[in-house]
Amino acid sequence: xxxxxxxxxxxxxxxxxxxxxxxxxxxxxxxxxxxxxxxxxxxxxxxxxxxxxxxxxxxxxxxxxxxxxxxxxxxxxxxxxxxxxxxxxxxxxxxxxxxxxxxxxxxxxxxxx
Amino acid sequence: xxxxxxxxxxxxxxxxxxxxxxxxxxxxxxxxxxxxxxxxxxxxxxxxxxxxxxxxxxxxxxxxxxxxxxxxxxxxxxxxxxxxxxxxxxxxxxxxxxxxxxxxxxxxxxxxx
Numbered sequence: 001x002x003x004x005x006x007x008x009x010x011x012x013x014x015x016x017x018x019x020x021x022x023x024x025x026x027x028x029x030x031x032x033x034x035x036x037x038x039x040x041x042x043x044x045x046x047x048x049x050x051x052x053x054x055x056x057x058x059x060x061x062x063x064x065x066x067x068x069x070x071x072x073x074x075x076x077x078x079x080x081x082x083x084x085x086x087x088x089x090x091x092x093x094x095x096x097x098x099x100x101x102x103x104x105x106x107x108x109x110x111x112x113x
Numbered sequence: 114x115x116x117x118x119x120x121x122x123x124x125x126x127x128x129x130x131x132x133x134x135x136x137x138x139x140x141x142x143x144x145x146x147x148x149x150x151x152x153x154x155x156x157x158x159x160x161x162x163x164x165x166x167x168x169x170x171x172x173x174x175x176x177x178x179x180x181x182x183x184x185x186x187x188x189x190x191x192x193x194x195x196x197x198x199x200x201x202x203x204x205x206x207x208x209x210x211x212x213x214x215x216x217x218x219x220x221x222x223x224x225x226x
Contacts (some may be wrong), residue, residue, distance in 0.1 A: 033214065040122065042202060043157070043216040060166075076204060090156065099145045099208040104156040 004024055006105035007089050013112045018053055021076040021108050025092030031094045032074040033058070034066060034100065036087040065095040076079065081112045115140040117205050119217025126193050127225050134220045136203035137185040143205040146179060146186045147214075151200045160201075161188070193224045 007022045023032065030051050035043040045058030047066040055066045063085060065077045074093075078085060088109050092102040116139040126132050137145075147162035159209075163170045163177045163186065172178050179186040186205075190197055203217040 033217075040117070040218060042218040044203075045213055045215065048213060059215070094214075096208070099149065099206065101159045102160070102214055104158070106156050 004105040023074045025093040029093035117217040125223045132190045134188045138205040191217045
């Protein structure tokens with residue numbers, strides 16, 4: 001039972017490049033989230049999904065897109081990376097939306113140069 | 114929109130002392146208040162949570178109190194130990210598909226031996 005797994009763990013991008021972060025969970029959770037963590041700013045919600053085929057914007061969605069084609073996967077895309085997107089990205093999932101424990105992945109450290 | 118404020122941003126205590134971290138929330142419909150601990154380089158993990166129908170909850174050395182009228186909740190750690198050193202995040206959300214788990218800015222707790 002792996003829980004929540006993120007790929008990749010580290011990545012360096014040049015400004016303007018694109019990439020996709022993959023989040024996979026094996027707990028059959030309906031709800032999945034993408035957060036970014038920056039020093040002094042806590043965990044800020046980028047996008048979330050309440051089920052397969054649905055996504056919604058969080059607190060800081062600009063510059064990111066997401067897709068939830070399969071229940072177990074939640075993808076975060078950066079179409080044109082900017083230095084301001086340098087951050088640690090965490091994916092999480094939960095059984096019930098906003099009312100039970102959220103399980104986090106191990107994080108992806110992204111640097112945009 | 115929803116907002117969670119957390120104080121202090123850093124807290125240093127001597128081993129054996131108590132530590133208190135406070136959070137306030139803006140959405141009066143919030144009914145779920147979890148606390149997460151994040152050790153250096155690790156993922157956030159749930160340590161305790163409380164729902165709006167309960168005023169206080171304890172689990173060994175940690176406790177959480179909730180004041181719905183004032184819209185604030187607090188984490189109390191007694192008899193602190195060096196292994197309690199970490200970043201602690203509070204969060205708030207409401208049940209249902211309209212809720213989003215919103216985090217505070219985090220508190221870095223240092224327990225000095």
